[in-house]
Every structure is written in structure tokens, then in C-alpha cells.
Amino acid sequence: MFAQLIQDPAKINYVENPAKPPEIDAWGQLPKLASTFDHVDGLFYFTYIVCIFFFVVILGALLFSVVKYRRKTWDQPAASNVTHNTPLEVVWTIVPLIIVMIMFAWGFKGCMDMTVVPEAASRNTYKATAKQWNWTFTYPNHATPSFNEVWIEVNKPVQFLCESTDVLHAFFIPVMRVKRDIVPGRFQSVWFHPIEIGEFHLFCAEYCGDDHSRMYAKVHVVSAEEFATAPWDKWDDTTPALAAKSGESLYKNLCQTCHSVNGTPAVGPTWKGLFTKQGDTFVGRQREVIEGGAKKTITVDEAYITESVRKPDQKKVAESPYDKNNMTAFPDLDERRIKGLIEYMKSLAAAQ
Amino acid sequence: MSTNVPVIDAHPTISEPPKNYLNCSRGFMSWAGTLDHKRIGIMYLIGVSAAFLAGGVFALLVRLHLWEPHGMLFTNETYNQIFTLHGAFMVFIFVIPAIPGSLGNMVLPLMLGAKDVALPRLNLLSFYLWCGGTLLATLAIVLGGFDTGWTFYAPYSLYTDQAVVSIGLGIFLLGFSSIFTGLNFIVTTHKLRAPGLTWFRMPLFVWAIYATAILQVLATPVLGITVLLVAFERLYNIGIFDPRLGGDPVLFEHFFWFYSHPAVYIMVLPAFGIISELVTVHSRKPLFGYKLMAFSALAIAIISFLVWGHHMFTSGQSTFAMFAFSFLTFFVAIPTAIKEFSWVATIWKGSIALNSPMLYTLAFLIIFAIGGLTGVILGALNVDLHLHDTYFVVAHFHYVMMGSIALAFFAGLHHWWPKMFGIMYDETLAKIACALIFIGFNATFIPQFIMGSQGMPRRYATYVPEFEGYHHASTIGAVILGSGVALMVYYLLASLLIRKPAMQNQWGGVTLDWLTPTPPPLENFATPPSVTTEVYDYSTLDYESLRTPVR
Numbered sequence: 001m002f003a004q005l006i007q008d009p010a011k012i013n014y015v016e017n018p019a020k021p022p023e024i025d026a027w028g029q030l031p032k033l034a035s036t037f038d039h040v041d042g043l044f045y046f047t048y049i050v051c052i053f054f055f056v057v058i059l060g061a062l063l064f065s066v067v068k069y070r071r072k073t074w075d076q077p078a079a080s081n082v083t084h085n086t087p088l089e090v091v092w093t094i095v096p097l098i099i100v101m102i103m104f105a106w107g108f109k110g111c112m113d114m115t116v117v118p119e120a121a122s123r124n125t126y127k128a129t130a131k132q133w134n135w136t137f138t139y140p141n142h143a144t145p146s147f148n149e150v151w152i153e154v155n156k157p158v159q160f161l162c163e164s165t166d167v168l169h170a171f172f173i174p175v176m177r178v179k180r181d182i183v184p185g186r187f188q189s190v191w192f193h194p195i196e197i198g199e200f201h202l203f204c205a206e207y208c209g210d211d212h213s214r215m216y217a218k219v220h221v222v223s224a225e226e227f228a229t230a231p232w233d234k235w236d237d238t239t240p241a242l243a244a245k246s247g248e249s250l251y252k253n254l255c256q257t258c259h260s261v262n263g264t265p266a267v268g269p270t271w272k273g274l275f276t277k278q279g280d281t282f283v284g285r286q287r288e289v290i291e292g293g294a295k296k297t298i299t300v301d302e303a304y305i306t307e308s309v310r311k312p313d314q315k316k317v318a319e320s321p322y323d324k325n326n327m328t329a330f331p332d333l334d335e336r337r338i339k340g341l342i343e344y345m346k347s348l349a350a351a352q
Numbered sequence: 353m354s355t356n357v358p359v360i361d362a363h364p365t366i367s368e369p370p371k372n373y374l375n376c377s378r379g380f381m382s383w384a385g386t387l388d389h390k391r392i393g394i395m396y397l398i399g400v401s402a403a404f405l406a407g408g409v410f411a412l413l414v415r416l417h418l419w420e421p422h423g424m425l426f427t428n429e430t431y432n433q434i435f436t437l438h439g440a441f442m443v444f445i446f447v448i449p450a451i452p453g454s455l456g457n458m459v460l461p462l463m464l465g466a467k468d469v470a471l472p473r474l475n476l477l478s479f480y481l482w483c484g485g486t487l488l489a490t491l492a493i494v495l496g497g498f499d500t501g502w503t504f505y506a507p508y509s510l511y512t513d514q515a516v517v518s519i520g521l522g523i524f525l526l527g528f529s530s531i532f533t534g535l536n537f538i539v540t541t542h543k544l545r546a547p548g549l550t551w552f553r554m555p556l557f558v559w560a561i562y563a564t565a566i567l568q569v570l571a572t573p574v575l576g577i578t579v580l581l582v583a584f585e586r587l588y589n590i591g592i593f594d595p596r597l598g599g600d601p602v603l604f605e606h607f608f609w610f611y612s613h614p615a616v617y618i619m620v621l622p623a624f625g626i627i628s629e630l631v632t633v634h635s636r637k638p639l640f641g642y643k644l645m646a647f648s649a650l651a652i653a654i655i656s657f658l659v660w661g662h663h664m665f666t667s668g669q670s671t672f673a674m675f676a677f678s679f680l681t682f683f684v685a686i687p688t689a690i691k692e693f694s695w696v697a698t699i700w701k702g703s704i705a706l707n708s709p710m711l712y713t714l715a716f717l718i719i720f721a722i723g724g725l726t727g728v729i730l731g732a733l734n735v736d737l738h739l740h741d742t743y744f745v746v747a748h749f750h751y752v753m754m755g756s757i758a759l760a761f762f763a764g765l766h767h768w769w770p771k772m773f774g775i776m777y778d779e780t781l782a783k784i785a786c787a788l789i790f791i792g793f794n795a796t797f798i799p800q801f802i803m804g805s806q807g808m809p810r811r812y813a814t815y816v817p818e819f820e821g822y823h824h825a826s827t828i829g830a831v832i833l834g835s836g837v838a839l840m841v842y843y844l845l846a847s848l849l850i851r852k853p854a855m856q857n858q859w860g861g862v863t864l865d866w867l868t869p870t871p872p873p874l875e876n877f878a879t880p881p882s883v884t885t886e887v888y889d890y891s892t893l894d895y896e897s898l899r900t901p902v903r
């Protein structure tokens with residue numbers, strides 16, 4: 001029947017650490033624009049005002065009639081029996097037609113601006129990979145990717161080529177006014193020109209399953225100097241303790257959706273008890289796995305974990321329900337990061 | 353209209369009430385096997401009302417869950433199942449069949465001066481198909497629920513481990529129910545009009561149902577094919593929509609909206625029809641711009657086949673497709689605007705009765721203005737790239753589907769209730785309920801417009817904290833709305849027990865439906881009526897019938 005009906009407070013099912021709320025613009029409806037697509041705001045407020053105008057006219061006419069022409073005796077006939085008025089009907093056909101055609105042309109022009117990628121943006125192309133339920137970003141001139149967070153340079157047009165490895169998602173940054181569906185099997189492109197420094201929301205806007213509402217990334221728009229330091233590539237693993245700490249933050253970003261560290265069952269098995277500490281060494285637990293249809297027992301070690309991360313389907317945990325659940329693969333995670341995650345798993349044992 | 357008002361009483365000396373379609377036969381089978389359009393209409397009415405209440409309970413659960421940013425009640429997966437159930441029940445089981453199935457069945461043959469619809473057996477069959485489809489959809493809940501959203505977008509609907517096939521087949525049956533109803537109404541309108549009832553003397557409700565029927569017959573098969581393909585794809589991996597097998601998920605979107613955009617007009621045109629009837633009767637004034645109104649119903653029906661792409665502006669369509677779809681979308685706004693203006697012009701200088709059907713109608717006129725105008729905002733290409741798949745869209749379509757269509761349905765129900773049963777409900781309670789619904793509805797959805805333009809995406813089980821205040825307002829509104837609906841259910845049911853007699857012609861209508869006895873006899877008219885006057889000619893109104901109680 002229904003999965004688990006009632007929320008489990010121990011499980012984190014929301015975005016833990018979102019960006020600060022954006023400022024609202026002067027007119028109070030849209031988040032303050034942080035890109036050059038000001039025609040969106042222009043047309044939005046133009047149509048808004050036109051709509052309010054027509055609404056007030058309609059409402060006024062209604063209220064006036066209701067007050068003035070209310071039926072006072074049960075057999076009162078209508079004050080007039082007009083059935084049509086051709087000039088009036090022509091006017092209220094032509095005037096709205098002209099107005100909507102203005103909106104159409106304005107909107108189409110803006111849309112061309114948003115879909116035709118300028119040269120400068122295509123020279124600054126990121127790749128955004130969406131999968132259930134996280135984002136991976138790769139940078140134009142830098143090998144290390146970042147996860148669920150992305151850094152871009154202010155005042156420099158940027159293009160994102162988006163791809164999905166599973167279902168539909170959508171790339172939506174409200175303050176930039178950009179949105180693009182991400183269709184598996186295609187590259188979809190979106191570009192914008194950021195003009196404000198700050199931290200902003202990037203939402204997945206197309207429904208993609210259980211944790212759709214957690215599929216979130218933080219967009220950091222930073223100055224050129226800060227960008228040059230590659231803030232996403234700070235990975236401190238000088239000591240095992242620091243590596244575990246880096247590993248923990250990566251866990252929160254990428255793995256927490258499906259793995260708990262306190263024993264709570266989730267989509268994937270908990271990491272509690274993966275390692276136990278015996279004297280000074282860490283010993284991996286015994287694990288029944290299915291590889292190529294055959295069941296076998298292995299000891300959890302670094303090689304198994306690395307494989308689990310990069311090719312999760314190779315050896316599947318045999319325990320129900322995990323044998324039927326699928327893990328997203330992270331082939332882009334490099335050695336150092338996996339090492340950090342393993343240090344973090346081990347630190348869980350040390351903490352016991 | 354008809355000059356010879358039929359004789360009401362066949363037994364002038366006896367005090368027992370005259371035979372009508374309700375008391376002419378008794379027993380379960382006399383209903384379950386009935387071919388009478390009025391009884392089938394009543395069975396539909398019970399069915400769709402139950403579906404509306406079920407969908408409403410899901411909606412309240414959704415709104416309560418969203419009280420807190422992290423979600424208050426459910427796991428994310430359960431939340432997704434509940435919003436999907438809400439959408440699917442409301443769209444496929446309630447809104448699409450509601451007005452044609454219940455009020456259309458009840459009133460259309462009366463308005464045409466016919467004994468019944470042209471194909472009474474098909475009519476009963478389409479009711480049972482509706483039951484079957486509803487049953488299968490409900491079965492899907494028991495089989496584990498489904499979590500694809502009412503749009504069933506591939507490839508998620510192909511991969512999720514839930515009961516998509518069962519609900520898909522349910523929708524397939526519901527589709528056939530809808531096609532059969534449409535077919536029936538087309539034939540009835542062409543063949544069974546009373547002598548003298550020319551096309552341009554037909555009440556606008558008939559025009560609206562007729563335009564709807566064309567859409568039902570032409571568009572629904574595409575939905576049937578689409579859900580069947582999804583079922584095949586899940587069962588046999590044939591690779592039409594699944595990108596892993598070389599299929600194209602965007603093709604699914606095209607198929608789906610090729611049906612579902614016309615479907616929004618399948619839903620809304622009957623509502624337009626009801627409102628057109630009600631504004632003239634309760635203002636006692638001919639409908640303004642009758643011909644233009646009839647043509648704009650047809651124009652909407654035709655253009656609505658050509659705008660489906662406006663649901664896919666962000667999907668990476670070609671520039672040319674965007675150009676064409678946006679242009680045509682704006683075009684649809686024109687006949688819609690003409691309708692709104694003409695209703696207002698009908699009320700202008702009328703003799704306006706502020707009874708409960710008219711209050712629901714006025715509420716419709718205000719809410720539909722907002723719903724239509726926000727549609728225009730969404731039709732603008734660059735603006736839609738920002739607003740698509742946010743709460744702004746959610747609010748837009750609730751303004752048209754809940755605020756307009758459901759309210760028009762309520763208006764029609766209050767208007768024809770005395771006709772159907774010969775009894776009146778409590779008018780004071782009805783006015784209070786209407787006010788609660790109007791206030792609750794706006795309180796629910798105005799905050800959603802604001803959230804949406806600020807970037808709150810739809811279908812979110814949890815959300816970032818800055819939207820909490822708007823969600824609170826929206827949930828409070830939903831509770832007010834829910835209490836209004838509950839009150840309405842109460843006084844309507846209570847009226848069946850209290851049995852306060854209605855008048856023969858409760859509101860003073862001059863179309864044929866008000867010229868039969870109330871409630872109508874089994875075959876509607878004692879003597880076949882004929883029509884000699886123009887439509888909505890209130891100079892022919894027989895004021896005595898407004899004061900003659902039903903016996």
C-alpha cells in the first residue's frame with residue numbers, strides 16, 4: 001500500500017541549507033532580477049497592468065449593475081431588452097486583439113533573446129547533469145566538478161548544457177528568469193548573463209519522483225578574483241580527521257537522500273556499522289551481495305565502496321528492499337573524494 | 353417560446369401527486385437499468401459529486417501537509433501519491449464528465465423538447481464505463497497508489513514502481529465514456545430538436561454542450577492511444593517514449609497535450625453554457641450577442657486544437673513552434689474575452705435577482721475574469737519561461753477549473769435543483785455557503801499567484817522557508833473553502849428530507865426546460881412542444897408559473 005505514510009522525523013527530506021531568500025523587486029511580485037533578461041519583468045508588469053485594468057472594468061460594471069438594477073419586485077421586467085450592439089461588439093473584439101498582439105510580439109522577441117545563445121556565453125559553457133535527485137556541474141576550464149552547488153563569474157555570460165541520466169528534470173533559477181526542461185537523451189541549453197553577486201536558488205522545476213522537492217542546487221555568483229581561486233575545488237584531506245570532515249559535507253550534499261548514518265532505513269542501506277573499530281584498525285562488515293545473478297558474501301572494503309559509488313549495479317546489496325532499489329551512479333567522483341567519504345564512514349565507527 | 357404550455361395534471365380530482373420520472377417506478381433495478389436521461393443524469397450527479405468530495409479530501413491533505421516548509425504529515429513519496437490522486441480524480445473523474453454527464457443529460461433533451469437523448473442505451477453504457485473507469489482508478493490506490501502527477505509524463509511514468517497500468521486503463525474507460533456521451537449529444541442536437549427550434553433558437557447551453565461534444569469525440573481518442581502506449585511500454589518495452597530504448601519523452605508530451613488542451617475546453621465550455629443560461633434567466637433579459645456567443649463557442653472548440661504547445665514552451669521546441677503556439681494561444685483569448693464581456697452586458701440593465709444561483713454566477717464571472725487574464729500572462733513566451741511549472745500555473749488553472757468550472761457546476765445545480773426534484777433548498781444557507789466558497793477560494797489561490805511569480809515550483813512536498821507565510825494563507829483559505837462545500841452538501845441533502853415545494857417555474861425561465869411540469873414526467877412533455885418565438889424572449893414569460901407550487 002502507501003510506502004510509509006507518515007513522515008519520519010529522523011529522515012531529512014527537505015533542502016537542509018538553502019540560499020538566503022532573494023530580495024523582492026520594487027513592484028512586489030518577482031524576485032529581484034539578477035540577469036540581463038529585463039524584458040521578462042517588463043512584459044510581466046505590462047500584462048499585469050492590462051489585466052488589472054480589464055478586471056476593474058468588468059468588476060465595476062458587474063457591481064454597478066447589481067446595485068442599480070437589482071430586482072425589487074418579484075415580477076419586475078428588465079430595464080432594457082437590447083440583444084446586441086454591433087459597434088460595441090466590434091470594439092471589444094478589436095481592442096483586446098491589438099493588445100494581445102503587442103504582448104505576443106514582445107514576448108516572442110524576448111524569447112528569442114533567451115534561446116539564441118550569444119558567442120560570449122557559448123565560450124563559457126558549463127555542463128549540468130541532472131539525475132534523481134542531485135545536480136553535477138562541470139566547468140569550462142577546470143577538471144574538478146561540483147555537486148549541488150555551482151560557482152559562476154559575475155558579468156560574464158554563461159551557458160549551461162543540461163543533460164539527464166534518468167527522467168525529466170528542469171533547470172530553473174528564478175532570479176535569472178531562466179527555465180529549461182532537461183530531457184534524457186538530449187542536450188538542452190540555457191544561457192544568461194549574471195549581473196549581481198550573491199547566492200541564489202536553483203530548483204528542479206519538472207516533477208521527477210520522490211525527492212523532487214529536494215533536488216536543489218545553490219548558485220554562487222562571485223567576482224572574477226574569487227572565481228579564479230576555484231572555490232568548489234577546496235578539498236582538505238591533509239589529515240584523516242579533516243578528510244572525514246570533507247567527506248561529511250559531501251555526504252550531506254550527495255548521499256544523505258538515500259543513506260542514513262544513524263541506522264534509519266532509507267532508499268539505500270544505512271552507513272552505520274559499515275565499519276567497526278577493533279583496536280587501531282577498522283574492519284568492514286560482512287555483506288551479502290548479488291553479482292551477475294549470483295549471491296555471495298564479501299567483506300566491505302575500499303574497493304567495494306569505490307565500486308559501489310561508480311558502478312552501483314555491479315554488486316547489489318542482497319537484503320530486501322535494497323536489492324530492488326537503485327542507486328544513482330557517480331562515475332565523476334575522483335579518488336580523493338571517495339577516500340574522504342570512506343574516512344567519514346570509518347569515523348562513524350570511531351564515534352560509537 | 354412554446355405558446356402552448358403543456359397541461360400539467362392528468363388526475364385533476366385526486367390529491368396524490370402527478371406521476372413524474374422520480375416516482376413513476378421504484379426499486380433498485382428501475383434505476384440501475386433505466387434508459388431515462390433524467391435518471392441517468394441523477395446517477396451521474398451522485399457519482400461525480402462523490403468524486404469531487406474524494407478529490408477535495410485529498411486537496412485538504414495536500415494543503416495541511418504544506419503548512420510547514422519541511423512538510424507536516426507525510427513522507428515525500430506519500431505526498432506525491434496524494435497530489436496525484438487529487439489531480440487525477442478532479443480532472444478525469446470529476447471535471448470532465450461532471451457537467452455534460454449530470455446537468456447535460458438532465459437538461460439537454462428538455463431544452464430541445466425531446467423525449468430522451470437519441471441513443472438512450474449508449475447513454476447508460478457511458479455511465480457504466482464511467483463507473484468502471486472510476487473503479488479501476490480507485491483500485492490503483494489499493495494496489496499501491498501512483499505518483500506520476502495527473503500528466504503521466506514519460507519516462508518517469510514508465511520507470512516508477514507503482515500502479516500506473518491500472519489507472520491508465522481506468523482513464524482509457526473514462527475516455528470512452530466521454531466519447532459516447534459526446535456522440536450521443538451530437539446526434540441528439542441534430543436530430544431531436546422540436547419543430548420550430550432552429551439552430552439559432554437553441555439555448556446557449558445546448559450550443560455549449562454541442563461544441564464540447566465535438567471536442568470529446570475528436571480529441572479523446574488521442575488520450576486513449578497515449579495511455580495504451582504507456583501501458584504497452586511498461587509491459588512490453590516497445591520503445592516509443594523511453595529514451596533508453598530510443599524513444600522520445602517529448603513525443604509523450606505532444607500526445608498528452610494534444611488531448612489535454614482541448615480537454616480544458618471540454619471542461620470549460622459546458623460551464624460557459626450554464627453561465628449563459630443563468631445570466632439571462634436571473635436578469636430576465638435576452639442574452640447579449642447571442643450569435644457571437646454561439647460562434648465563439650465553436651471558435652474556441654476549433655482553435656483549442658492548435659495551441660497544445662503552450663504547455664511545452666520550456667521543453668526545447670523549435671522557435672517556429674513557439675512562435676505559432678504563442679500566437680494561437682493569444683488568439684484563443686479573444687473569443688473567451690467576448691464571452692465574458694457579453695455576460696456582463698447581459699446583466700447590465702437587467703432585472704437582477706440576487707438568489708443563490710445568481711450569486712454563484714456572479715462569483716464565476718469574477719473568478720473567471722482572473723483565470724482567463726492570467727492565462728494571457730502565461731501565453732507570453734518569455735514570461736512563461738519564468739512562470740512555467742510554478743505555483744502561478746497552479747493558481748491559473750485552479751481559477752479556471754475549480755473557481756470557474758466547479759462554481760458553474762454549483763450554479764447550475766442550484767438553478768436546476770428545483771426542476772430536478774420539485775423542491776427547494778434553504779436559500780439563506782445557500783448564500784452563506786456561496787460566500788464562504790468565494791472567500792475561501794480566493795484566499796487559497798491568490799497567495800499561490802504571488803508565490804509562483806516569486807519562484808515556488810509546483811509539486812513540491814517541501815519548500816524553502818521564505819514561502820511559509822503564503823502557504824499558511826493558502827491552507828487557511830482551503831479550510832474555509834472546504835467548510836463552504838461541506839455546508840452546501842449539508843443543505844442540499846437536507847432539502848431532500850425537508851421537501852419544501854418549489855414553484856413550477858422557480859426562476860422564470862422561458863426555454864423549454866421550464867415549460868414542462870416540475871419535476872418532468874417520464875417522457876418530458878405531455879404533448880410534443882413546438883417553438884414559435886425567438887430564444888430568451890421574456891415577454892412570453894407566464895408569471896403565474898412563478899407562483900404555482902409543485903404538487
Ligand code: HEM
Pocket residue numbers: 503616617619620662663681682684685688723724725726727728730731736739740741745748749752753757
Ligand atoms: C484565456 C484563456 C486561456 C489562456 C490564454 C490560457 C493559457 C494557458 C497557458 C499558456 C498555460 C501553460 C502554462 C504553463 O504550464 O507554463 C496554461 C495552463 C493551463 N491552463 Fe490555461 N489558459 C486559458 C484558459 C484556460 C481554461 C479555460 C482552462 C480550463 C478549463 C485552463 C486550464 C489550464 C490548465 C489545466 C493548465 C495547466 C495544466 C498543467 O500544467 O498541469 N486554461 N493555460
Ligand SMILES: [Cu+2]
Pocket residue numbers: 168169170204205206207208209212213215
Ligand atoms: Cu525534479
Ligand SMILES: [Cu+2]
Pocket residue numbers: 612613616659660662663
Ligand atoms: Cu492549454
